[in-house]
Amino acid sequence: MTPSLDVRNLCYAYPDGRVALDGVSLSVAEGERVALIGPNGAGKSTLLQCLNGLLPARLPREAAVRVFGTPLGETTADGIRRSVGLLFQDPDDQFLCPTVREEVRFGPEQFGWEEARIEEAVADALARAGIPDFGPREPHHLSRGEKRRVCLAAVLACSPRLLLLDEPTTDLDPRGKRELREVLRTLPVTILLATHDLEMVVDLCPRAVLLDRGRVIANRPTFDLLSDEPLMLAHGLERPHILSHRHPHG
Ligand code: ADP
Numbered sequence: 001m002t003p004s005l006d007v008r009n010l011c012y013a014y015p016d017g018r019v020a021l022d023g024v025s026l027s028v029a030e031g032e033r034v035a036l037i038g039p040n041g042a043g044k045s046t047l048l049q050c051l052n053g054l055l056p057a058r059l060p061r062e063a064a065v066r067v068f069g070t071p072l073g074e075t076t077a078d079g080i081r082r083s084v085g086l087l088f089q090d091p092d093d094q095f096l097c098p099t100v101r102e103e104v105r106f107g108p109e110q111f112g113w114e115e116a117r118i119e120e121a122v123a124d125a126l127a128r129a130g131i132p133d134f135g136p137r138e139p140h141h142l143s144r145g146e147k148r149r150v151c152l153a154a155v156l157a158c159s160p161r162l163l164l165l166d167e168p169t170t171d172l173d174p175r176g177k178r179e180l181r182e183v184l185r186t187l188p189v190t191i192l193l194a195t196h197d198l199e200m201v202v203d204l205c206p207r208a209v210l211l212d213r214g215r216v217i218a219n220r221p222t223f224d225l226l227s228d229e230p231l232m233l234a235h236g237l238e239r240p241h242i243l244s245h246r247h248p249h250g
Helices: 043-051 077-083 102-109 116-128 145-154 176-187 198-204 222-227 229-235 239-245
Strands: 005-013 020-028 033-037 063-068 084-087 162-166 190-194 207-212 214-222
Touching: 020 043, 020 162, 020 214, 033 043, 033 063, 043 063, 043 084, 043 162, 043 190, 063 229, 077 084, 084 145, 102 116, 102 145, 116 145, 145 176, 176 198, 190 198, 198 222, 198 239, 207 222, 214 222, 222 239
Parallel strands: 033 190, 033 207, 084 162, 162 190
Antiparallel strands: 005 020, 005 063, 207 214
16 A cells, blocks of 8 residues: 655755755555654654645655655645645644634635535534634634644644644643544544654554654664663653553554
């Protein structure tokens, strides 16, 4: 089966010359949930932003990235972005509209969906994100955790087949974290999750990719990778306590 995501030797340097990705290769199968872990500055955010061709200037070399079999390039980026949802690290980067309802409607409206389909998608996305009554609220007046839920709803309303999540549990309280994990667990989509929240990684992702200095250091079953204390410590991470009373994914 064609993988949802296939990345071959992806390199990326910022305009100031800093190399953020240095030959990254990884593949994610349809329906798989894979964690992207690594210390600050490892290249996690850069990788996620390259994968949905966020800015033309950030498009990787033609054919280095395939999304559902289509090579990501100038002419294909718009189409690919329709099936790839990216939840940004900073929720304020994502707001464009004066109300939550408009914010969540924005994507489906851009797609030109019929009104009934838009309304259904918006209501469903708000409910999944745990904020069914937030439609009339102003995004900029919400708490950080609530903003994050609005961003999630806006992404879910577009019915992505591949979901890229950049530190989605930052600013969420313990209940919010638990609820997000449940939402992600029930979504029938492929997920690539960049996070320092190793409890969520253990809970949600059977496989983990360790990135450091723009390179893939390890790509292994989560339990195996996170249990490797010398490897984790060598790359600014720690073996999570949760592993001491958990069994590996079956
Ligand atoms: P992570 O998400 O793993 O913390 P990032 O992808 O944010 O890592 O950063 C990877 C590297 O790229 C870091 O060295 C960071 O300093 C650098 N970087 C990030 N954004 C920019 C930018 N806009 N301009 C120059 N360098 C950047």
